[in-house]
Amino acid sequence: SLQTDENRGLVSDQPVNRCCDSMADCCCCRCLTAKLRVVLIGSTWGLLTGVERAIILPTLWLYFYNKFDMSAAVRFYGATLAAFNISALVCTPLFGWLSQRNYVRVKFLLIAANQLEIAGNLLYFVAPQPWLIFLGRFVAGVGAGAEPPLYADVVRVTTKKERTGVIVYLLLARQFGLIAGPALTLLMHPLRYKVKKFVIDVYNSPGLFMALLWAVHTIAIIAIYPTISHSRFAGGNGDEVAAESTDTSQKPSRSASYDALHEASSQVAEAEPQQQQQQQQQQQEDQPSCFSMDKMKLYLKIDTFAMLFVTFSSYFNLMALEAVLPPAANRYFGWDEFNTSLVYLGAGILVIFVYLVVKFLSAKFEDRLLLLTGICILIGAYFWNFMALIFVERAKPTLYITLVLLGITGHVIGMPFTFALPESLYTKSVPVGEMDIAQGVFRSVIALSILVGPLIGGSLQFVPWLVFLSMLVLSVFSLLLTLRAYRSLDYP
Incomplete structure (x- = not known):
């Protein structure tokens, strides 16, 4: 007899086997579709990574300074920031490769990554020496590299039509984490608790807090994360194989289920010789290196390369702006951390609203058209700030603060x-069977831009107009590449 599994809806449009008639009858995780479970884990992953970044970075310098001394802060602060990004950059393609080759199931990869996050954050919490803080962030960065298989599963359980909306939800969850981080820091600020000679305060408590959150996330993965068969998607385009019912209350009749099962059994019996041939062919193809020249060409196609470049440009611009804004605003306008925090808070709230607008517009307009719109907005914003900072006059701070804030708003x-749409278009340009490696490449590009952006922005803090000029140049190149690839980006 033909065995059913929870992912049948991913390949057949038939209702997924449920454990109950409705959510009210049972709280079992199988009442959730595979799609919902993958997106739920992906959203909480994004939420926790956002919280971790926003809760640790603002206190890291003072952690070194208050627990050790100024010398330790100067020596280890920059290296610790880079350690997390470098380990994530190195390990991101590794996780994608392990998943692509089916050496380890995605569920176990995510569990292992969470254990690394827990270990790294606990090291950060207890560190008696400054180099252990560095090591803790390095280990946590290794765990953060597990995004490729998770996002590849997100692609597998979504159709091309709905993918942009799902990606927006994942990015929204991360944005909520970035906003929640500073609020949690304020709540922890009065914390000071002694256990013998060990002091728990606002500087080391983020490590313990994040370790607990990642432990809870691990339990959620064990409880609800489904097993998505990669072999079903080999060579597929992702649209036919990703249609899954999300109706949790629909249940087919017994006769309809029997007919569907009988028909499926016949189809499987007829298809067995073909499947054996395909499996043998797939095994032969898998013998060479997983990154052959033919696969290399996949990432040099104009549509794929354009989306990778737009993604690099977007994250580079974000990180460069975050690096240059505080020192430049302090130099020109006399801003302190309170003023800068208000700008970040306002920007975070506005970003959430814009993501919702993108979600709404993606159902009305083509992704490629919306992407061009976003790039043009960025070009205008960077040119505006470039001109404002060239002619900045410290004698008129109110006027130039207004001009700079208008540019930041743009x-x-x-x-x-430029965050959501290139990612969605990229997943549509790459075969689903290659999605794990493809996500490894995509996440590596993001990690590289996150590493390079602060270095450029921080090193050019004394000439901030030059930072905005570099951002402007990258955005113009992004526009030209997108226009060149515009016809290729017309996905069904």
Whole structure:
């Protein structure tokens, strides 16, 4: 007899086997579709990574300074920031490769990554020496590299039509984490608790807090994360194989289920010789290196390369702006951390609103058209700030603060377009059977831009107009590449 599994809806449009008639009858995780479970885990992953970044970075310098001394802060602060990004950059393609080759199931990869996050954050919490803080962030960065298989599963359980909306939800969850981080820091600020000679305060408590959150996330993965068969998607285009019912209350009749099962059994019996041939062919293809020249060409196609470049440009611009804004605003306008925090808070709220607008517009307009709109907004914003900072006059701070804030507002409005839409278009340009490796490449590009952006922005803090000029140049190249690939980006 033909055995059923929870992912049948991914390949057949038939209702997924449920454990109950309705959510009210049972709280079992199988009442959720595979799609919903993958997206739920992906959203909480994004939420926790956002919280971790926003809760640790603002206190890291003071952690070194208060627990050790100024010398330790100067020596280890920059290296610790880079350690997380470098380990994530190195391990991101590794996780994608392990998943692509089916050496380890995605569920176990995510569990292992969470254990690394827990270990790294616990090291950060207890560190008696500054180099252990560095090591803790390095280990946590290794765990953060597990995004490729998770996002590849997100692609597998979504159709091309709905993918942009799902990606927007994942990015929204991360944005909520970035906003929640500073609020949690404020709540932890009065914390000071002694256990013998060990002091728990606002500087090391983020490590313990994040370790607990990642432990809860691990339990959620064990409880609800489904097993998505990669072999079903080999060579598929992702649209036919990803249609899954999301109706949790629909249940087919017994006779209809029997007919569907009988028909499926006949189809499987007829298809067995073909499947054996395909499996043998697939095994022969898998013998060479997983990154052959033919696969290399996949990432040099104009549509794929354009989306990778737009993604690099977008994250580079974000990180460069975050690096240059505080020192430049302090130098020209006399801003302290309170003023900068208000700007970040306002920007975070506006970003959430713009993401919702992108979600709405993606159902009405083509992704490629919305992407062009976002890039044009960014070009206008960076040119505006470039001109404002060239002619800045410290004698008129109110006027130039207004001009700079208008430019930053344009940056905030354009960013969600250039974050969500290139990612969605990229997943549509790559075969689903190659999605794990493809996500490894995509996430590596993001990790590289996150590493390079602060280095450029921080090193050019004394000439901030030059930072905005570099952002402007990258955005113009992004526009030209997108226009060149515009016809190729017309996906059904």
